[in-house]
Amino acid sequence: MEERVLMKGNEALAEGAIRAGCRAFFGYPITPSSELAEYMARTMPKIGGVFVQAESELAAINMVYGGASTGARVMTASSGPGLSLKQEGISFIAEGELPCLIVNLSRGGPGLGGIQPSQADYFQATRGGGHGDYRTLVLAPSGVQEMMDLAMEGYDLADRYRTPVLIMAEGTLGQMMEPIILREPVTQFVDKPWATTGCAGRKPNIVNTLHLDPDYLEKRNRHLDAKYKEIKAKEQRAETFMMEDADLVVMAFGIIARIAKRSVMEARKQGIKVGLIRPITLWPFPEKVVAEAAQKVRRFLSIEVSMGQMVEDIRLAVNGMVPVDFYGRIGITPNPEELTREIMRIAEREGY
C-alpha cells in the first residue's frame, strides 16, 4: 500500500535510501545537506544501522570506502566544499569498484561561495571530480518524489555496475517540502563475492587501487572504460516535453527544469514552438536524445544556475548541427517570468 505524505527533500532522499537497504551513513555537517545526516542519525539506531558523524569529509568518504567494501549499502551526503574534500576518496572508490551512494546538495562556489542553490558543481560531478580516469554515474532529481525514487534506483545502479553513484540536487530540493508517495523499493540485491568480510571458507579478497605494473594499470583503466561505455550505452535518461514540433529546445536539469517547463508552456501559449529536454542522468549525458533532436530543431537554449557547464555537453552532442545558446544565473534561482522573457527574446530575434 503506497502512502502519501508531505516530506522535505533531504528527508525523502534519506528515507528512499533506507527503503532501498542503506544500513550505514557517514557524514559531516554542512549546509544545506545537514537534515539528511540528522534523519539518518535519528533512524539508523532504530533499524540496526550504522550512523557515524565523521571528523571530516575525508574520514566520511573513507568510511564509505570501508563500509561499501563489506557489501553493505552505504551512503554519505554533503555540499560543494565538502564534495571537493571527498574527491580523493571517490577516486579510490571508483577504482576499487565499490558501489555506494554519494549526495551533493549543491550550493554556489567557488571557495566557500554561498549556501544558495547552484548547479556549478556540474563539471566536478560529471568529469569524475578527482584524480585519474573515471566517472561516477550522476542522477539529478527535479522534485522531492525523485529525491526518494532516484536514491532507490541509485543503489541498484551502483550495485549493477560496481560504481559510486552521485545524486546531485540543488540545495532547494533538499530544503523544500512536497507531497510524495512513499514507494516500496524494487530492490535488486546482488551477490557481492568480492566483499572484504573475512576469508572464512574462501580465498582472501583484496580491495586495492595500487597497480605499479604499467601494463596492468592500463588493463584496469581499459576495464573501467569498458564499464563506462556500457553505462553510456544503457543508462542515459531524460524527460522530454512538447518536443514534437519544437523549433527551440530548452535544456535544464534539476529544479530549474521544472521552472523552465512552466516557461515553455507560457511561451507555447504565445505561439512559440518550444520544447524541453531534462537530463535525469547528468553522466551519462543523454546525448542520444539531444543528437536526435538536433536533426529536427533549429536551436538549443541551455538554462543553468552556473556560468555555463552543461552547455558544453549539449554542444558536444549537437556537434555543430544547430546553434546552442546559454542563459545562466549563479546563487539566484531564476523565476518562470525571467525564463519566459529569455525564450521570447530568442524567438523574436530568430523569427520563430
Add this chain to the structure above:
Amino acid sequence: MKVVAKRPESLTDARFHYCPGCTHGIVHRILAECLDELNLREKAIGICPVGCSVLAYDYFNFDTLEAAHGRAPAIATAIKRLLPDRCLVTYQGDGDLASIGMGEIIHASLRAENITVIFINNAIYGMTGGQMAPTTLLGQVTTTSPYGRTVEANGYPAKMAELLAQSEGAAYVCRTAVNTPANVTRTKKALKKAIQMQMKGLGFTMVEVLSTCPTNWGMSPVEAMKWVGDHMIPYYPLGEFKVKEEG
C-alpha cells in the same frame, strides 16, 4: 620429522620486497603469528597503508584493503561498525599515521573504535626516499631536513603512544621495538594483548613499534638495529602507556 618452525598460515608465500635490515618483515610475521594463535585469520580484515608496506596485502593471507594515505582508521571504523565480530587491524607508518592521518587516528581513538593499530615508527619516509617524518628525531638528517631537524624549522618529533594514551577511548596503548630478540618477543606479546582486547570490545588499541630503515638512514642492518637502541628508545621510551581494565 618434527616441525619446529613454519610460515604462519596468515602469511602468503610471496617473498617480501623489503630492504635488508628493514623490520617490516618481522612485524608482518608477528601479526600473522598472533592471528594464527588466536584463530582469527578468517575473521581478520587488514587495512594496508601508503608507504613501504603498501604491498602488505600481497603478504597477508586474509582479507585486506589498501587505504588512501592516512585514512586506514576511518576505513577500519566503518568495517568494524558493520561487522562487529571481525578483527580489524590497520598497519600504518609514521607519515601515514602521525602526519597526514593524524586526524583519523585521534578521532578513531576518541570514538573508542574497537580496532587494533600497528604503528611502524622508523623516523623517516621510506617509500618516497628518506624525507623527514613527524617522528624524525631532532638533529636527524633526511632529504628534507638536510642540515638536521631543528625545533625552529620543524618542531618536535611526535610521541604518538603518549598522545593517544590520553584518549579516553583508548583501551591499550603500548610502545615496543624490534631491535633485539627480546624486544621482538615483547612486541608479539603486546600485539596479542591488543588484539584480544579489541575482540573483547574494550576500545581502541595501538602498538607503536620502533623500527628501522637502514636504506634511508644510510646504515648497515646491524648499525640500524643499534641506532634504534641508542637514539630512538631514549626519546621514545618503551612500555605500556594505557591498559584499560575489564568491566
